[in-house]
Amino acid sequence: MLRRPLNNYISVDCVIFGYNGQELQVLLVDRTLIDNSTGQPEFTDLTLTGNHIYEDETIEQAAYRVLFDLTGLKNVFLDQFKTFAHPDRLKKENDRKWLLHDGRDPDKRIVSIGYFALLATQNITLEWKGRNVKWVSVSEVGELAFDHNQILEEALIALRNKIKQEPIGFELLPEKFSLTQLQNIYEVILSTELDKRNFRKKIARMKYLIPTDEKQTGVSHKPARLYVFSREVYEKTKKELFDFTV
Amino acid sequence: MLRRPLNNYISVDCVIFGYNGQELQVLLVDRTLIDNSTGQPEFTDLTLTGNHIYEDETIEQAAYRVLFDLTGLKNVFLDQFKTFAHPDRLKKENDRKWLLHDGRDPDKRIVSIGYFALLATQNITLEWKGRNVKWVSVSEVGELAFDHNQILEEALIALRNKIKQEPIGFELLPEKFSLTQLQNIYEVILSTELDKRNFRKKIARMKYLIPTDEKQTGVSHKPARLYVFSREVYEKTKKELFDFTV
DNA sequence: TAATTAAGTGTAAAATCAACACTAACTATG
DNA sequence: CATAGTTAGTGTTGATTTTACACTTAATTA
Numbered sequence: 310m311l312r313r314p315l316n317n318y319i320s321v322d323c324v325i326f327g328y329n330g331q332e333l334q335v336l337l338v339d340r341t342l343i344d345n346s347t348g349q350p351e352f353t354d355l356t357l358t359g360n361h362i363y364e365d366e367t368i369e370q371a372a373y374r375v376l377f378d379l380t381g382l383k384n385v386f387l388d389q390f391k392t393f394a395h396p397d398r399l400k401k402e403n404d405r406k407w408l409l410h411d412g413r414d415p416d417k418r419i420v421s422i423g424y425f426a427l428l429a430t431q432n433i434t435l436e437w438k439g440r441n442v443k444w445v446s447v448s449e450v451g452e453l454a455f456d457h458n459q460i461l462e463e464a465l466i467a468l469r470n471k472i473k474q475e476p477i478g479f480e481l482l483p484e485k486f487s488l489t490q491l492q493n494i495y496e497v498i499l500s501t502e503l504d505k506r507n508f509r510k511k512i513a514r515m516k517y518l519i520p521t522d523e524k525q526t527g528v529s530h531k532p533a534r535l536y537v538f539s540r541e542v543y544e545k546t547k548k549e550l551f552d553f554t555v
Numbered sequence: 556m557l558r559r560p561l562n563n564y565i566s567v568d569c570v571i572f573g574y575n576g577q578e579l580q581v582l583l584v585d586r587t588l589i590d591n592s593t594g595q596p597e598f599t600d601l602t603l604t605g606n607h608i609y610e611d612e613t614i615e616q617a618a619y620r621v622l623f624d625l626t627g628l629k630n631v632f633l634d635q636f637k638t639f640a641h642p643d644r645l646k647k648e649n650d651r652k653w654l655l656h657d658g659r660d661p662d663k664r665i666v667s668i669g670y671f672a673l674l675a676t677q678n679i680t681l682e683w684k685g686r687n688v689k690w691v692s693v694s695e696v697g698e699l700a701f702d703h704n705q706i707l708e709e710a711l712i713a714l715r716n717k718i719k720q721e722p723i724g725f726e727l728l729p730e731k732f733s734l735t736q737l738q739n740i741y742e743v744i745l746s747t748e749l750d751k752r753n754f755r756k757k758i759a760r761m762k763y764l765i766p767t768d769e770k771q772t773g774v775s776h777k778p779a780r781l782y783v784f785s786r787e788v789y790e791k792t793k794k795e796l797f798d799f800t801v
Numbered sequence: 802t803a804a805t806t807a808a809g810t811g812t813a814a815a816a817t818c819a820a821c822a823c824t825a826a827c828t829a830t831g
Numbered sequence: 832c833a834t835a836g837t838t839a840g841t842g843t844t845g846a847t848t849t850t851a852c853a854c855t856t857a858a859t860t861a
Contacts, residue, residue, distance in 0.1 A: 319565070319640075319666055362640070364642065364664070365642060366642070367641050367642065368638070368640045368641075368666075389637060389638065391635060392614070392635065392638040392668050394565075394608070394613065394614045394668070395613050396610070396611060396612070396613065418610070420565055420614075420666065420668075422638050422640070422666075470720075474716075487839085488839085488840090489838075489839075504819075504820075504821085505839090505840085505841095506820095506841070506842080507818070507819065507820085509840080509841085510817095510818095510842095511817090511818090514817095525827095525839095528827075528828080528837085528838080529827070529828035529829060529836080529837065529838090530826075530827055530828070530836075530837040530839075531825060531826035531827050531828095531837080531838055531839045531840080532826075532827065532838090532839080533838080533839055533840085534839085534840090733808085734808090734809090735807075735808075750850075750851075750852085751808090751809085751810095752809085752810070752811080752851095752852085753849075753850065753851085755809080755810085756811095756848095756849095757848090757849090760848095770858095771808095771858095774806085774807080774858075774859080775805080775806065775807090775858070775859035775860065776805075776806040776807040776857075776858055776859065777806075777807060777808045777809080777857040777858050778807090778808080778857075778858060779807080779808055779809085780808085780809090
């Protein structure tokens with residue numbers, strides 16, 4: 310079956326966040342532009358991952374497709390956070406070359422619907438289907454093509470807001486994890502330090518954190534107990550919170 | 556100057572919330588489809604407000620333009636909350652007739668970028684520029700055209716989340732307001748009841764609420780003191796909150 | 802001037818937050 | 832095999848915030 314893009318000028322961009330146990334990372338695509346005449350690489354740019362939306366799929370399905378094509382994973386946490394359509398968003402010199410090379414009119418607008426995804430880095434086999442993708446620490450991301458630095462920035466804001474409201478830290482961890490790992494995720498995302506005892510007291514109040522009998526292995530210190538997140542308990546116990554905080 | 560739509564199939568939809576002192580309302584457009592052959596009205600549908608995006612404007616500018624055209628107001632609170640693009644979102648019979656009548660292909664997708672706006676109903680002169688718009692209580696909205704019921708639903712969710720985080724209740728009130736009015740806004744939006752004394756204690760801790768010397772007039776009971784919201788104080792005192800609540 | 806209506810105000814018990822330091826369990830090394 | 836190194840794990844106290852709860856005040860209207 311032939312699937313045509315719904316419209317060349319609408320796409321999804323996925324900010325795929327990963328956590329490797331130390332730092333928050335983002336999955337970037339390394340694109341090299343081949344000069345059509347010489348066949349030589351002209352320049353290389355880093356971009357977020359993204360794609361067109363096909364006629365027969367929802368935007369959410371398009372975002373899941375991008376994720377699956379790059380990581381081989383389904384059932385990934387995914388959240389739409391903002392749509393970008395500034396008329397000048399593609400005015401960098403290299404961006405224009407890219408679009409021309411891609412057969413698109415660089416003076417037309419691209420409306421880009423932003424999603425962010427969360428996954429545990431260790432689950433991923435990269436270079437999936439020949440694409441040249443890599444994890445980059447969020448704190449070390451340099452200049453990206455198009456307006457992707459801005460999109461990443463907004464994704465981070467959305468991620469911070471989300472993690473303050475809902476227990477999505479687990480999405481960045483393997484199924485079994487230690488409390489220190491979980492705390493580290495909050496610290497990294499919120500750029501703050503948390504008190505170990507207070508954090509544990511607070512998280513313990515949430516019933517959805519289930520201790521297992523297993524412990525860390527292969528560490529040269531006291532091994533941590535491993536926990537799992539119970540989505541069932543979470544769904545049961547979540548109640549509307551009326552912290553109209555400000 | 557000729558302004559052409561950026562793309563017929565991308566639009567902004569504005570969920571314009573208003574508050575009249577009692578209930579939360581939404582501004583709806585009453586559209587009557589005139590049969591091209593007979594010149595007679597074929598049917599009437601209610602929709603949210605919306606429009607195309609022009610080539611030379613940002614989506615945010617397009618949303619402000621929609622707002623201004625309908626209400627004559629600038630400087631309105633406006634927030635992008637979600638983009639809608641389900642392939643089947645325009646499959647109702649009347650929706651198709653409308654799009655045909657409008658010169659559009661009803662089988663093509665319309666990507667609609669949702670904004671919600673907040674304003675005090677009493678500031679508004681309706682029927683602006685001949686458009687047939689009206690306030691409808693949010694709790695009494697019936698079936699809308701297209702997928703506008705779903706968009707309204709998501710706008711309400713976004714509004715509830717927002718008001719729990721930021722002091723935007725003031726946007727629904729005239730410049731000077733009583734504490735009871737403010738409390739009522741929280742109660743209406745969050746569908747809950749709040750204790751008067753506790754609400755006042757909490758809101759008093761926020762320094763941005765400035766009492767004036769004025770009192771309500773024309774009420775047949777003890778008149779309430781009027782307050783104003785100080786944006787300056789708010790900007791100064793807001794600090795990052797680390798309530799990773801859940 | 803009495804009735805009606807909504808405004809405005811305080812306290813006490815319970816829950817949560819914030820600050821803070823030591824012991825336990827494992828590995829690696831000498 | 833003893834020691835050093837490393838991270839896990841745990842409780843208390845004072846300050847702040849939340850929750851629950853009822854009466855007096857100031858205006859209008861009858």
